[in-house]
Amino acid sequence: xxxxxxxxLFVFAWLVVGGEETxxxxxxxxxxxxxxxxxxxxxxxxxxxPDQTHEQLRELxxxxxxxxxxxxxxxxxxxxxxxxxDYDLVVSCQNxxxxxxxxxxxxMRPPLIEHGGLVSEALAGPKHFxxxxxxxxxxxxxxxxxxxxxxxxxxxxxxxxxxxxAFEAGDRMRIRLELGLExxxxxxxxxxxxxxxxxxxxxxxxxxxxxxxRPDAQFLIVGGPDAFMPEYxxxxxxxxxxxxLEGVLRFLGDRKDVPAICAxxxxxxxxxxxxxxxxxxxxxxxxxxxxxxxxxxxxxxQIEDEVSGLFVSHEDPSAVASAMLRLLDSPALRQRLGSAMxxxxxxxxxxxxxxxxxxxxxxxxxAERSPAPRPSVFQSYWQGGFECSTHRLRSxxxxxxxxxxxxxxxAEADYRQLAARGIRTVRDGLRWHRIESTxxxxxxxxxxxxxxxxxxxxxxxxxxLFHYGWPDDIDIWRPEFVHRFERFARAAAQRVRDYSDAxxxxxxxxxxxxxxxxxxxxxxxxxxxxGRGHELKVQLTRAAIVAMHAIRDVDPRARFVHxxxxxxxxxxxxxxxxxxxxxxxxxxxxxxxxMIAGASWPQLGGSxxxxxxxxxxxxFNNQWIHGGPPIDIGHPQxxxxxxxxxxxxxxxxxxxxxxxxxxxxxxxxxxxxYVAAExxxxxxxxxxxxxxxLYPVLNHFGWDDDRPCQNGLLEQEWTNGQRGVFExxxxxxxxxxxxxxxxxxxxxxxxxxxxxxxxxHLADA
Numbered sequence: 001x002x003x004x005x006x007x008x009l010f011v012f013a014w015l016v017v018g019g020e021e022t023x024x025x026x027x028x029x030x031x032x033x034x035x036x037x038x039x040x041x042x043x044x045x046x047x048x049x050p051d052q053t054h055e056q057l058r059e060l061x062x063x064x065x066x067x068x069x070x071x072x073x074x075x076x077x078x079x080x081x082x083x084x085x086d087y088d089l090v091v092s093c094q095n096x097x098x099x100x101x102x103x104x105x106x107x108m109r110p111p112l113i114e115h116g117g118l119v120s121e122a123l124a125g126p127k128h129f130x131x132x133x134x135x136x137x138x139x140x141x142x143x144x145x146x147x148x149x150x151x152x153x154x155x156x157x158x159x160x161x162x163x164x165x166a167f168e169a170g171d172r173m174r175i176r177l178e179l180g181l182e183x184x185x186x187x188x189x190x191x192x193x194x195x196x197x198x199x200x201x202x203x204x205x206x207x208x209x210x211x212x213x214r215p216d217a218q219f220l221i222v223g224g225p226d227a228f229m230p231e232y233x234x235x236x237x238x239x240x241x242x243x244x245l246e247g248v249l250r251f252l253g254d255r256k257d258v259p260a261i262c263a264x265x266x267x268x269x270x271x272x273x274x275x276x277x278x279x280x281x282x283x284x285x286x287x288x289x290x291x292x293x294x295x296x297x298x299x300x301x302q303i304e305d306e307v308s309g310l311f312v313s314h315e316d317p318s319a320v321a322s323a324m325l326r327l328l329d330s331p332a333l334r335q336r337l338g339s340a341m342x343x344x345x346x347x348x349x350x351x352x353x354x355x356x357x358x359x360x361x362x363x364x365x366x367a368e369r370s371p372a373p374r375p376s377v378f379q380s381y382w383q384g385g386f387e388c389s390t391h392r393l394r395s396x397x398x399x400x401x402x403x404x405x406x407x408x409x410x411a412e413a414d415y416r417q418l419a420a421r422g423i424r425t426v427r428d429g430l431r432w433h434r435i436e437s438t439x440x441x442x443x444x445x446x447x448x449x450x451x452x453x454x455x456x457x458x459x460x461x462x463x464x465l466f467h468y469g470w471p472d473d474i475d476i477w478r479p480e481f482v483h484r485f486e487r488f489a490r491a492a493a494q495r496v497r498d499y500s501d502a503x504x505x506x507x508x509x510x511x512x513x514x515x516x517x518x519x520x521x522x523x524x525x526x527x528x529x530x531g532r533g534h535e536l537k538v539q540l541t542r543a544a545i546v547a548m549h550a551i552r553d554v555d556p557r558a559r560f561v562h563x564x565x566x567x568x569x570x571x572x573x574x575x576x577x578x579x580x581x582x583x584x585x586x587x588x589x590x591x592x593x594x595m596i597a598g599a600s601w602p603q604l605g606g607s608x609x610x611x612x613x614x615x616x617x618x619x620f621n622n623q624w625i626h627g628g629p630p631i632d633i634g635h636p637q638x639x640x641x642x643x644x645x646x647x648x649x650x651x652x653x654x655x656x657x658x659x660x661x662x663x664x665x666x667x668x669x670x671x672x673x674y675v676a677a678e679x680x681x682x683x684x685x686x687x688x689x690x691x692x693x694l695y696p697v698l699n700h701f702g703w704d705d706d707r708p709c710q711n712g713l714l715e716q717e718w719t720n721g722q723r724g725v726f727e728x729x730x731x732x733x734x735x736x737x738x739x740x741x742x743x744x745x746x747x748x749x750x751x752x753x754x755x756x757x758x759x760x761h762l763a764d765a
Contacts, residue, residue: 004640005037006366009087009110011080013094014049015042015064016227017193017254019136019160019279020093020117021053026161027358028062030351036362041065041083043076043098048227050254073098081105085650086643088366088685089113095121103129107653108646108686111365117276119143119297122155131365134158137277137298158361159298160279161354162345167286171260179250179264181218186328189220189265191258191280194233199271199294201239205317206269208243210324217328219245222261224254262287266334267327272296273314282349285341290334292323302349308340372683377559377613377655377690378505379460380424382737384697384713385660386414388429390469392526393703398469400431405700405716408446410723412453417714417722418697419457421730422737427507427561427659427693428454429464430492432485433471439484442491451499462505462561463496465489465547466540468515468525476527476536482543489547493554506551507561507659508544511617512537512592514565534591538604541595545605563615563659564592566644568623570637575627582626593652613690614652615659616645620671633674641678645687655688660695664711669732676736694733698723 010024028038040062057064065083068076080102084090091113092099103109111131116122122135122143133148133155135141145155173183181187188210190203200221207219225233233251240249255261258280262268268284270293277298284291285302291309293299303309310327312319327334347353375381387401402408411428418426434446454461466485474481489508496504509515519525520536529536544562551558569586571579591600593614598606621630623638631638649656658679663671672694679689699712708716713733715724 005033005035006088006362007086007643008036008038008089008091008362009084010038010040010091010093011096011099012040012042013096013098014044014046014227015040015053016049017052017223018117019277020115022279023115023160024091024093025053025056025060025062026163026351027355028057028060029163030355031359036359039063039065039087041068041080043068043080043096045069046227048225048230050224052254052256056256068098077101077105082647082651084108084110086647088369089362091115093117095124097125100126100129106650108650111369113361113365114144116140116144117160118274119276120274123147130154131368132156132361134361135276136160136279137301139297140276156361158357159277159301159349159354160282161351162279162282162286162349164286164346164350164352166259167262167283167288171257172263175257175260175264179218179220181264186214186217186267187220187265188217188267188269188324188328189222189261190269190271191222191261191284192270192278193223193226194221194229194236195226196229196232197272197274199273199315200232200236202271202315202317202320203269204236204239204243204245204249206320206324207249208245209317209321210328211243211245211248213325214328217248217324219249220252220261220265221249222252222255222258258283259287262289265289267292267324269320269324270294270299271312271314271320272299275299277302282345285338285345285349288338288342290327290337291341292320292327302344303341304344307337308344309337370686372686372688375688375690378425378657380422381691381740382421382423382733383425383427383462383657383691383693384418384423385427385693385695386429386698387696387700388431388464388467389703390429390431390433390467392469394528398433399703400434401700402429402431405698407698408450410718411450412457413722414698414714415453415457415459419459421713421733423694423697424458425460425462425691426454426697427462427464427695429467431469432466432488433469435492436471436484436488439471439473440487442488444495447492447495448499451496455500460502460505462507463492464507464510465492466509466543468510468519476539477529477532481539482546485543486546486550490550490554493551493558497555503557503559504551504555505559505561506548507563507615508547508551509540511564512540512544512562513589514617515540516592537592538595538601541592541601541606542604544596545610548610549605560610560612561615561657561659562593562596562611562613563617563657565589565622566616566618566641566648568639568644569626570623570631570639572625572628578626585626590651597652611652611654614648614654614656616648616656617660617695618644618658618675619661620663620667640681641675642682642685642687645679645682645689646685649682649687655690657690658692660693662695662711664709666728668711668726668729672729672732673736676740680740 054064076098080098085108087110090110093115112129114130114133116135119140122140127147133144135157141155141157145152192198210217268289268291275296281302294314295311305311310323312323386407389399389401392398430447435442516533516537519527520529521533523530567589569582571582594600595604596606597608597611624630661675683689696712698714699716700709702709713729717724
């Protein structure tokens with residue numbers, strides 16, 4: 001069993017009170033929440049549409065996303081293109097116009113199931129992204145199949161379901177007392193949205209005929225106006241007055257207690273032309289009602305004439321009235337027809353009958369989802385990163401972690417020690433402040449030994465050119481900073497090219513977003529700005545862009561990793577009004593990547609080819625409540641790492657490196673187990689994860705207080721010519737390496753099982 005439920009997004013054109021909305025609600029209510037989770041997004045809202053379905057879904061714990069209500073069609077398409085990537089399956093209802101344009105845009109497309117309640121919906125729109133089309137009756141299924149040549153079998157029939165338990169107890173007298181009716185008063189009803197294709201006027205005309213012969217009979221119309229034709233409801237009410245049915249026929253509007261209303265009725269009538277499979281017929285059958293209906297589409301599958309209901313001709317109020325009178329005069333016939341229909345509903349339309357069909361569909365479509373291809377970008381999937389920060393602290397002291405950890409002196413030994421552990425690709429850094437202490441003059445003595453060490457050890461290095469620090473004479477806010485960095489990047493690329501013919505890898509500017517926040521808003525890092533975060537983000541992005549062009553001038557083969565934190569900012573349930581503030585912070589994580597790709601601020605010179613490899617940095621405190629504390633694994637609002645990766649890949653469609661991840665002290669093995677399993681799960685769902693970088697891989701002294709940070713695989717201390725090793729982490733690394741070697745093409749269940757094991761380790765830790 002999966003440790004995380006299959007996430008299914010139902011996309012509605014709008015949410016009203018109808019069969020498809022009821023189907024989504026009953027699925028959310030009855031599917032095992034440990035296996036499946038349903039969310040809903042609605043794309044459009046019109047004044048007059050009821051909120052009943054929104055409320056019912058939210059009462060079940062379903063997330064009902066109404067953000068598109070405030071968006072244009074184009075913005076809704078863009079919103080959905082980003083949103084769908086986070087889901088395992090998408091179910092599109094009502095032939096929603098937004099979903100295909102969104103999938104066209106999305107870089108990561110989850111399997112699509114279309115659900116149709118009308119033949120016209122099945123015949124409309126393209127089908128090339130549709131993995132399955134579900135029609136609620138045979139004619140809808142056949143219509144969809146006609147649009148899917150060569151794969152007609154991907155159009156299937158699953159009828160709408162009914163919760164029999166809701167109709168078991170009955171509440172006949174409560175409704176009748178509410179209406180002031182005695183038990184013996186005959187009551188004939190119609191239930192549904194007031195839509196002209198449902199021919200409610202025929203019901204009213206038939207009621208007028210019956211009233212003349214049975215003045216004791218009463219009539220109900222239950223349901224609110226259709227927001228697209230509100231005038232139809234007005235016409236119906238005027239028609240009832242014209243037929244002098246005041247006090248005889250009542251309009252109750254939208255009601256949540258349909259089972260109780262059905263229990264209060266004696267006869268149910270449905271007279272549509274052009275419907276799909278009326279869900280309300282099955283509900284009336286669940287209540288054991290005698291049903292009068294027109295032989296319209298799916299109704300012909302639901303009802304057997306004279307056995308489980310009575311068919312009447314379309315648009316023939318006299319025939320409807322005759323059927324009503326026949327049933328009113330024969331309680332035995334009502335009982336016989338209602339009992340037969342109840343048995344039919346139990347066998348064909350109950351939750352017990354229909355739910356297994358949905359589960360089988362979800363599982364079958366999920367099984368068809370293709371995993372990501374085998375990692376191929378780097379020399380080693382398992383990587384290690386050496387902390388190489390060189391920024392100045394507010395005290396004025398400059399950090400040089402490569403020096404304080406002595407990695408600059410022992411680079412070859414460190415590389416060889418990691419290679420023995422299966423780590424042959426590393427992240428490491430150049431120290432710009434040392435190389436260009438005099439403007440325009442480059443001293444490579446701090447870098448050449450590391451280049452040589454990597455070559456001798458056979459280690460592939462992703463070189464950070466800018467890791468928070470720069471030469472003292474530079475004002476980072478000035479345009480000259482960009483030009484200086486461009487020249488430095490060009491010179492560094494030439495130095496690397498002179499040493500090796502291997503394809504070089506660079507991280508031009510490490511953590512642009514974090515640097516912008518810490519150095520431009522929070523005043524924590526140099527240049528200690530406040531209120532200038534976006535300005536610094538733009539400046540650093542511009543520098544990264546010109547640096548990449550300079551590097552490509554030297555070596556067009558160069559590859560680039562753009563490392564930035566992946567974060568998740570959520571809203572406290574008690575402060576839902578802060579949603580947009582939280583979402584604004586969350587979306588800010590994408591600004592640098594967007595600018596590099598030219599998706600925003602194109603005047604900076606960004607382009608899609610520059611966003612080469614997306615480097616994701618992820619730690620235990622990368623998720624938090626807006627205005628509150630961090631949240632960790634196990635928190636109800638925590639979002640699994642693989643979901644974050646799915647969203648990022650869906651946005652950019654680029655290979656991803658988990659460029660930094662780690663934690664301190666004894667939790668290190670459990671954290672690696674969790675992260676490795678999450679990456680396997682992401683790959684199983686199609687995310688091209690190219691590597692996992694333990695960062696830092698070597699313990700070091702802290703930024704602020706020089707405390708020994710116990711967060712690496714390697715210790716700072718030396719024993720017998722090599723560094724000590726944190727053996728619990730080494731053992732866990734060996735375990736996940738073995739697992740990865742065995743499952744280069746993992747199946748979802750295998751990855752999910754591994755997540756369970758890793759989460760247990762974390763809980764124990």
